[in-house]
Amino acid sequence: MSDVQPPRRARRRGTRAGVAAAAGLLLAACGVGADPVVNPELSDDDVTITMNWWGADARTQQTLAAIELFEQEHPTIHVEPTYSDWTGYWDRMATTTAAGDMPDVSQFDQLYLASYAERGALLDLSTVTNILDTSALGANVLDSGRVGDDLYAVPTGATSNGIIINTSLFEQYGVELPDTETWTWDDFERTSVELTEASGGEVHGVSPFGYDSFSLTVWARQHGGSVFDADGDLTLTPELLASYWQRELDFVESEAAPSVAHLSEVSGLPLDQTDLVTGKTAMAFIPAGQFTAYQSAAPDFDYDLAPWPADSDAPEGFQYLKPSMYWAAASTSEHPAEAALLIDFLTNDTRVAPLFGLDRGEPGNPAFRAALEGQLDESGEESLAFTEAMSDEVGDTPPITPNGASDIEILLTRYNQQVLFGESSPREAADAFLGELGDSITAAG
Structure with a gap:
């Protein structure tokens, strides 16, 4: 400040x-x-x-x-x-x-x-x-x-959603980034693990997603789905939401990401105290519009922006410009x-x-x-x-969050914590989350 x-x-x-x-x-x-x-x-x-x-x-x-x-x-x-x-x-x-x-x-x-x-x-x-x-x-x-x-x-x-990369840390530990224009999820996780290992665990490769609706929407679109439709109905499937949280667990298990205990400790911290700014992780999923804020908060590091990783079957236009x-x-x-x-x-x-x-x-x-x-x-x-540059690749903007679903990120955070601590499996949490959010939308209607 x-x-x-x-x-x-x-x-x-x-x-x-x-x-x-x-x-x-x-x-x-x-x-x-x-x-x-x-x-x-x-x-x-x-x-x-x-x-x-x-x-x-x-x-x-x-x-x-x-x-x-x-x-x-x-x-x-x-x-x-x-x-x-x-x-x-x-x-x-x-x-x-x-x-x-x-x-x-x-x-x-x-x-x-x-x-x-x-x-x-x-x-x-x-x-x-x-x-x-x-x-x-x-x-x-x-x-x-x-x-x-x-x-x-x-x-x-x-703004679109992107991957912010602390290139200073990759240079410091001698880890080479793959081609970020064409990288896959396997490339992304392998590179994250390499950074963790090269630093002896002092730095982890990525701060994972799991609790924000922007990254969830991009994940859903990348895998052929959506969160809401134009009528305000909830269209996200439990399988798709479970896969989103499973990817987060995979990052933790491989040590591409920090431990569950650490992720819980840093949840909700202001930007200038996040792992990305303090140099404890090297990559994160962010709205691209926040890039300047991260760079300003950590002037001793050099950062870059890259597109999301995607597998060969990802549909075109899964990214979008979020207001x-x-x-x-x-x-x-x-x-x-x-x-x-x-x-x-x-x-x-x-x-x-x-x-x-x-x-x-x-x-x-x-x-x-x-x-x-x-x-x-x-x-x-x-x-x-x-x-x-992303404007040439984005698809149609999805419908805005419908009435009754304003608490989606509060719910995502709560159920994400249950998944991280093993209190619920990704599928169990997905079913419960979608049931609670769906009820809220119905009640508001």
Whole structure:
């Protein structure tokens, strides 16, 4: 974290754990606005709107700078910022939304988009097209902000999933990487084991997946399946989920990955304390948009990005561009025109591009990408180049997480722990996970 403190006007409210409990609050009650005014007009008077986001201090400083620029451009509109870490963010969001006090503009994640939209908490952005221009965003990007046929959120950008490689460690221990453009899962595991053995166990080859929905979705698509369909139904098979967790167990058994006890100890640590940053593992599965954050957190190491390993029968287009995050407005906002104007500014004003860089993913607006030319450091250029190269290989973006499934990563983490500690077999855990998640989706419907 930077030593620079946020200006006084940025209120950092207390956070607390309990995203699942917070989601329950949203299920119980939800502040819903009246039917929105179509094409609302900007007020002639001074207006104050609230804006909410999650992230580390660097993102806070970037966002405050963008707010200042917006207020200079629109001196009668004042933006009151609030922010927190990821866990506290959704806890507070559920509470304020249930009370009818959702912030006017919020940073959103696809895990929660359908849940809030289907409860009427988000503004239908088709009602503010007189102010909000989304024409610069391609359909494949913009459509990821739709729930049903209606647009409720504007994506900030998108990222693919990749393998981050600490090339410094491979050089230090004299282990040669295979061709990462064509490597198979056997190549990947063999190389990981070689790194572990060459270091005498001081370093392990890989931090495995097992608990995040992004990597699970890529795994499912690589093996001919999916997690959800366009109707919001759960399509992931227990066999496919079990194979995902079995691959993780294989990594541990071969010592390509650290021990179960160690993986449990480091679960949930902040990025700057992860094994990849501290040099205890050499590879990991990450959203490519996080590459610059890892490189910044470990400046003494050199990192590279590579595609996922794949076997010969993997279908084309199994990778996809996941929306990094979104901007959304509250249906309860008393100032929908001003909220839409702020989202339009953050989406289209190219002066925002160098402020945000790639912090919110590769920009969805091509003009933002052009504005970043010459503005990025080496790791930023590499991250952008990787995502753009992967754009030629990705398939259609899968449906967003449906209403009732927002806790998918909480459930994945819980059942993944059971698998790692031998409390359940991969198949037993898969059956239980899918049953619990399916029940949640059904109840929400």
